[in-house]
Amino acid sequence: MAVLLIAEHNNKELRPFTLNAVTAASQIDSEVHAVIIGQNTAEATKQLSELPLIKKVLSVEAAHYENFTAENFTPVIVKLAENYSHIVCSANTFGKNLMPRIAAHLDTSQVSDIIKVISPDTFLRPIYAGNAFATIKSNDLKKCVTIRPTSFDPCETSGGSAPIEKIDADEEFSNTKFVKREEIKSDRPELGTARIVVSGGRGMQSGDNFKLITEIADKLGAAIGASRAAVDAGYISNDHQVGQTGKVVVPDLYIAIGISGAIQHLAGMKESKVIVAINKDGEAPIFSVADYGLEADLFEAIPQFMEELNKLNTIQK
Amino acid sequence: MKILVAVKRVIDYNVQIRVKEDGTGVVTDNVKMSTNPPDDNAIEEAVKIKEAGNATEVVAITVGEQKAQETVRKALAVGADRGIHVKADGILEPLAVSKILQKIVDKEKPDLVFMGKQAIDDDCNQTGQMLSALLNWPQATFASKIDVKDNKLEVTREIDEGLETIEINVPAIVTCDLRLNEPRYASLPNIMKAKKKPIEEIAASDLGVDVSPRLEQIKVEEPPKRKAGIKVANVAELVQKLKNEAKVI
Numbered sequence A: 001m002a003v004l005l006i007a008e009h010n011n012k013e014l015r016p017f018t019l020n021a022v023t024a025a026s027q028i029d030s031e032v033h034a035v036i037i038g039q040n041t042a043e044a045t046k047q048l049s050e051l052p053l054i055k056k057v058l059s060v061e062a063a064h065y066e067n068f069t070a071e072n073f074t075p076v077i078v079k080l081a082e083n084y085s086h087i088v089c090s091a092n093t094f095g096k097n098l099m100p101r102i103a104a105h106l107d108t109s110q111v112s113d114i115i116k117v118i119s120p121d122t123f124l125r126p127i128y129a130g131n132a133f134a135t136i137k138s139n140d141l142k143k144c145v146t147i148r149p150t151s152f153d154p155c156e157t158s159g160g161s162a163p164i165e166k167i168d169a170d171e172e173f174s175n176t177k178f179v180k181r182e183e184i185k186s187d188r189p190e191l192g193t194a195r196i197v198v199s200g201g202r203g204m205q206s207g208d209n210f211k212l213i214t215e216i217a218d219k220l221g222a223a224i225g226a227s228r229a230a231v232d233a234g235y236i237s238n239d240h241q242v243g244q245t246g247k248v249v250v251p252d253l254y255i256a257i258g259i260s261g262a263i264q265h266l267a268g269m270k271e272s273k274v275i276v277a278i279n280k281d282g283e284a285p286i287f288s289v290a291d292y293g294l295e296a297d298l299f300e301a302i303p304q305f306m307e308e309l310n311k312l313n314t315i316q317k
Numbered sequence B: 001m002k003i004l005v006a007v008k009r010v011i012d013y014n015v016q017i018r019v020k021e022d023g024t025g026v027v028t029d030n031v032k033m034s035t036n037p038p039d040d041n042a043i044e045e046a047v048k049i050k051e052a053g054n055a056t057e058v059v060a061i062t063v064g065e066q067k068a069q070e071t072v073r074k075a076l077a078v079g080a081d082r083g084i085h086v087k088a089d090g091i092l093e094p095l096a097v098s099k100i101l102q103k104i105v106d107k108e109k110p111d112l113v114f115m116g117k118q119a120i121d122d123d124c125n126q127t128g129q130m131l132s133a134l135l136n137w138p139q140a141t142f143a144s145k146i147d148v149k150d151n152k153l154e155v156t157r158e159i160d161e162g163l164e165t166i167e168i169n170v171p172a173i174v175t176c177d178l179r180l181n182e183p184r185y186a187s188l189p190n191i192m193k194a195k196k197k198p199i200e201e202i203a204a205s206d207l208g209v210d211v212s213p214r215l216e217q218i219k220v221e222e223p224p225k226r227k228a229g230i231k232v233a234n235v236a237e238l239v240q241k242l243k244n245e246a247k248v249i
Helices: A017-028 A042-049 A070-083 A093-105 A210-220 A228-232 A263-269 A298-311 B037-051 B066-077 B094-108 B127-135 B188-194 B235-245
Strands: A002-006 A032-038 A054-061 A084-090 A111-114 A116-119 A122-127 A132-138 A143-147 A164-166 A176-183 A196-200 A223-226 A253-257 A274-279 A292-295 B002-006 B009-011 B033-035 B057-064 B082-087 B112-116 B139-149 B152-159 B162-169 B172-176 B199-203 B215-221 B230-232
Touching: A002 A017, A002 A070, A002 A093, A017 A032, A017 A084, A017 A116, A017 A143, A032 A042, A032 A070, A042 A054, A070 A084, A070 A093, A070 B139, A084 A093, A093 A143, A093 B094, A093 B127, A093 B139, A093 B152, A111 A122, A196 A210, A210 A223, A210 A253, A210 A298, A223 A228, A253 A298, A274 A298, A274 B235, A292 B235, A298 B235, B002 B037, B002 B094, B009 B066, B033 B037, B033 B066, B037 B057, B037 B112, B037 B139, B037 B172, B057 B066, B057 B094, B066 B082, B066 B188, B066 B199, B082 B094, B094 B127, B112 B127, B127 B139, B127 B172, B139 B162, B152 B172, B230 B235
Parallel strands: A002 A032, A002 A084, A032 A054, A054 A164, A084 A143, A111 A143, A196 A223, A196 A253, A253 A274, A274 A292, A292 B230, B002 B057, B002 B112, B057 B082, B082 B199, B112 B172, B139 B172
Antiparallel strands: A116 A122, A122 A132, A132 B215, A176 B162, B009 B033, B139 B152, B152 B162
16 A cells, blocks of 8 residues: 655645655655645645655645644544555654644554654664664554654655645634744754754853854854753744754754753754864763864854854855 | 643653663663653643642643652642552553543543653653544644633644644643743652652553554664764864865865
């Protein structure tokens, strides 16, 4: 039986991690169908149908799907699940909120946040905030799987032409009402998908000092991250938090400034390709994962770093 | 309003995890255990709602082996009124725990069920959502702010794009994020008082729920280690290495 992928979108376009989830789904079975549930999703549905790995698109539209409420999405997917062996989506807040509700209706033990497909019923997933990896085999008839998006490459986005089938909407769940969404707008690359991330920790000492991080991020075209300590201290808003309870990032370059490297922070960044740590405490655990460590006072090092960057003829973007 | 709060006993978040050599799991013998951190936020929020006069009773529940009762005792010491311990040994998957909690909800008839958004041991992030599915109740996951309004809650949720606010009718499930509140410490007099508060013990086998695992844990292993890096002498060397050796800028 085929795999059903739940597309994540904002009604206008697909959200980037849908592409990573498609890749993961295609590693389970080559027959991948995608369901898109929303309101006025014509453009996003078209994007989905153009993904070469998708064999069929199921589109469900109604006003009560506009805000992605799990209680409304669940009955639609549970009905569709009859024809599929696996239900797959990303393990971001969209998928984490939705998939267990589906799994419980299907009486299936969900496999969360996988980082590798070993076989159609066996998966690798991190536990204990990535301090151990567990190989898990599911013996359920239908498998509900969420995937860690940064562990799978995004799929090709053009060349496909999957047929689009309209599916009837289900009833509205009346006990949950959407009120508002406050999205954080930024000209910078998104933290979860940026090629370079510059992060500050408690060592920054104040929210004002985060301007130093901003300057470097601007210069490098990077996203801005932070440790939980910096967020809790109120230096920066929590959507910048990298770590077990924040975002997991896998950039080409991660620069940790004034971050000691608590277990919970390392869990969110230690898979980055190249890690730089700047910290005045030479014993800080961050140095144990850093490819390049600089033991220095960050208030001296950051201005020097800017100077050195300014000397370069070109900087990759 | 009555609030049921589910708590889980896990390896303390400050402990460096060690994987067993035989690949069957992680070392738990002689390791410090505590309440799952966001479950502390769930208890704190329930107690605050009661203190504000919006709830009449806070009941703490855990599911697990005998020692798991410590987490209920701790909840009683910070303001829960009474406890329930559903005794079960071995690995319990979130689906099994949510089925057990469903049975307890049927019996206790709470208006709200709170718990942490995720346990820091298996990192599943499933139980609250599964319980709300089984009960067909509304769910507010990753809550960072809760306002009680008569028979409704207005909940702010932490989502990847920022914040989302939803309104849910009671009865409902809320899973709590770490920024919801600052959990209090138990005072010594309250720890003493908590010893007198009742904890009802129920055998999971008496609830008529099939809790046998559906997933096979084939092996648990150490994550691949990063190769040791180098310390650079100064910023100029760092930038040169990033440009010419790592080729990332």
